[in-house]
């Protein structure tokens with residue numbers, strides 16, 4: 001009899017690729033760079049459009065820097081970081097870092113962004129309570145991840161948030177998948193190989209944040225971290241370095 005504890009985990013499916021536009025919605029500057037941006041680099045290389053929406057400017061993210069100075073700095077770092085992987089549209093929703101509230105106001109802001117960008121693929125970061133096991137997630141990630149999963153439907157319903165119609169934002173019911181990065185239950189993956197160097201360069205643009213976080217050389221830190229994540233995901237993707245997602249189809 002086989003022991004379920006020692007069975008090989010299921011292999012991850014290749015991500016759907018019959019789409020043209022993706023929108024990534026996350027809580028903080030750097031959320032996409034800690035693991036996801038190698039996939040973004042591969043997508044933009046292939047001629048797909050990817051835009052970023054950030055709920056906050058990450059202004060509460062650096063202990064030694066007061067929010068009024070930190071917010072604009074992290075916004076600049078995020079824009080530079082996005083540019084490295086071919087993303088020129090970066091928007092901020094101005095929710096308050098650290099205390100982002102899940103609820104209609106957040107869902108409405110994200111639904112508005114979905115209607116503006118009209119993506120087939122929505123990307124967000126882990127919406128679950130933990131990263132797996134007992135590694136507790138942060139409330140902002142949970143709130144933004146959940147609200148993004150909800151906003152895929154909200155964006156398509158004209159009677160939810162009718163004031164968006166007054167702003168000229170017509171319903172968009174074209175989101176076909178929401179792909180959650182950093183999930184402990186991934187289902188799909190993207191080959192991280194071609195985009196990995198740019199993913200490292202992209203993470204390095206968050207230099208102020210990284211220098212406050214670690215005494216290590218920033219480049220060695222970024223490369224070791226992203227290579228490690230890609231290798232771990234690759235164990236379930238034929239041994240190729242990978243970016244894993246939990247994909248919710250609609």
Ligand SMILES: [Zn+2]
Nearest residue numbers: 027028031141
């Ligand atoms: Zn974050």
